[in-house]
Amino acid sequence: MSGRILHIASNTFREAVRDRVLYNLIVFALLMCGAAILVGQISIDIERLVVVNLGLTAISIFGIVIAIFIGIGLVSKEIEKRTLYTVLSRPVRRWEFIAGKFFGLAGTLIVNTFFMAIGVFAALLYVSHHFQASDAGVLVALYFIILQFLIIVALALFFSSFSSPLLSAIFAFALFIIGTFAEDLRGFAALTHGAERWLATGAAYLVPNISALNVISQVAHGEPVAGQLILYNTGYALLYSAMVLFGAILIFEHRNLK
Amino acid sequence: MRPSRTVTVAATLLVITTMAGSILLLRLVDKARQGATLQEVLYISSPQALKRLSLGYSGLMADIYWTRAVQYFGGNQADNTNNYALLYPLLEITTTLDPKLLVAYEYGSNFLSAGPPLGTGQPKEAAQLVKQGIQNNPDQWHLYYDLGFIYYMGMKDYKAAADAFAQGAKLPKAHPFMRVMAANMAAHAGDIQMARMMWTTTYESSTDKQIRANAAAHLRALKVDQDISALNTIISRYENQTGLTPHSFAELIHAGVLRGVPLDPLGQPYKLTADGSVAVSDPDDLPFITQGVPLGYKPPAKPKLLPVN
């Protein structure tokens, strides 16, 4: 069972690599080089701040774009090209297919993020000539960014399991945007009353809570991230992506693959 | 073949448990980073920068920041933490993002100008905010009124208050009281009549329940102050005439100086205590009173505002 999930995951990874997804690393490398050199010349004392802010923001945006645009095609493209039929006619369970696809794309993003992270640390070393203790915060921010990716991949896959790629992209992107304001949404909900409050609170808790996973500005200012928050965020992101993934499995299990 | 029952049941159960778990953890996350959203203000403190960052969707962004300001103020009030350092920056960002968001100026200046526990006691910032509002919305007489109010109540600057009222009175739809207030400001500064006129205007011109309740409570407090002054005059006259200290209103009624037991603005009878001083029977319902507070009374942390219809 786990073997088949692994094979599907590695095929998904290979597909992303061969479709030249990792070319974004070149753009990223150019961006980091340019930033490191320029910042060193024009600003004093905030080189580190700019490198961390720019680097982490770029990692996050690149990854989310990849997660959405590959994620939405994970299932629908396989149906369109009829490749899914040959896979599912074999002793492969539908849930194994979904799980394999998820791990494949998540793995792609983790590898991609790993290379980008090297770029950020290289740029940091270039501008400040040594690492500081507070640079550990950058690792935490990177970890949180990967947790964000897990949620987005799960959402894109979820929509892909029953909707067209275009609609899936719109839904996934909209949820990402709403998710970055999840805390404000819960604030809005707290201001309403009665039945509306229940509805609004329910909706506010169901959208992905992306904002808590974004600590870029905090670590750019060298502030530490509480260990408790790391723990809770990990738990939250894993449970939330699992929830979305199980939802995708539930829908996909019942789908007629016309 | 049917969809697998095992997969269906297992996935449904797992969706429910992971959903419950994620909500639980989200509450923990929220607790672990209380006010973290607001800390953003510390990173991007320039409202102009934020406006550019909102990519043209500044209206929505303003609404979000306004909610944050209300939440921040309400949250801190509930917790009794008297640290409101972020309120003014939040309001400044909100009104920069949407300069026409009148509620932010009016409500915001209300938060800032009133002393604790109703507000943050920052009348200078309140005046600054309203001035910005006037600059962006010069045709809103209400903002001039708010400004005059802050000068009068918060800063006791009667000259500036008179100027604000006078300017606002020139606007076409201005409340008629504005002109009267401008005229009387210099002569009757600090007088109960003046205060009553201002709170009446607030009460009449606002549609916000909270603001109206607050104005009504202040009007009742003024009435209590007036009543008790009048009662004290009667009592001292009675003492002078008879040389006796009255211990109840019944004595005064018997002597023919009172027609009945006097009632406070809420219809409750005033009490005459053994030492001859007048007090209200339920001080919780009458916040802001300066006279008639029973001896040893401790006001609640948050003033009780009776709802208005």
Place this chain on the structure above:
Amino acid sequence: MSAIEILGLEKTYPVGFWRKRPKRALKPLSLTIEEGEIFGFLGPNGAGKTTTLKMLMGLVFPSGGTARILGRPIGDPAMQAQIGFLPEQPYFYDHLTPRELLTYYGQLSGLTTKEAERKVPEMLDRVGLRDAANVQLRKFSKGMLQRVGIAQSILHNPKVVFLDEPMSGLDPMGRHEVRDLIEQLKHEGKTIFFSTHILSDAEALCDRVAILHLGELRKVGAVADLTSAIGGRIELVWRGATIPQAFSALGAECHATGDTVRALVPESSQEAAMEALRREGLRLISLTPLRTSLEDYFVSQVKPSEATAGGKP
């Protein structure tokens, strides 16, 4: 044990966006296919062939009925490991080479890495793709893709192979190769269930065929049985321009060309026709019994209902 048993399998799809109306894609279908058979599943486009195959593969859930393959229910992994499937016009993962693709499918079918390493090159040789083994599939022609498709369906040595329109879109050479492959598979003792709308292929290969039209099974049987049922005709050619009077009574179709006449008469009237010719003193040049092709049968089966279908408002 039968290779495939289909018992009252049916499918109704809801169609339309708002008010969904049911559309019957397949009326209750019952079929039994024995082990070692090549079974042709015939019908025009839209007859319900692909729907049936998808239900057997567990891709579409039937609205009613059941089916068993190799004695096991649909969706049973133990059964799925012993069947192969080639969908209609497959594309496959075009970022892979045939070697990688076959290895991937082999792994999904439960082959160990070692088995896959041994079997994949063998299979590539067998379908004639040895030289293209390391070329990405995006550069493949349709015929080459079809070969890859057949390779993936038989790689894990399945007992039953399902092929959906395996010959469509291929050039004559390609079709010939696929035919040969199917015959080889039969020699290896595999059961083959293939759908097609190309009759000559079915005629050349199948032990038995089923004819499906508008979601309904019209006929099942051996090719010879079906064609004989329709009744054969005889072609008579003689010299001269005369057509004996008796021919019209026999229900013959006659065509005069130059100095010969060609007539088609029912098999049963052969003696009477010969007798008539003898009486007139006409010289017979040739007498040919005409075998009814599956095509004729197919047309005779499909035509009437198409007329009624077309007549509906």
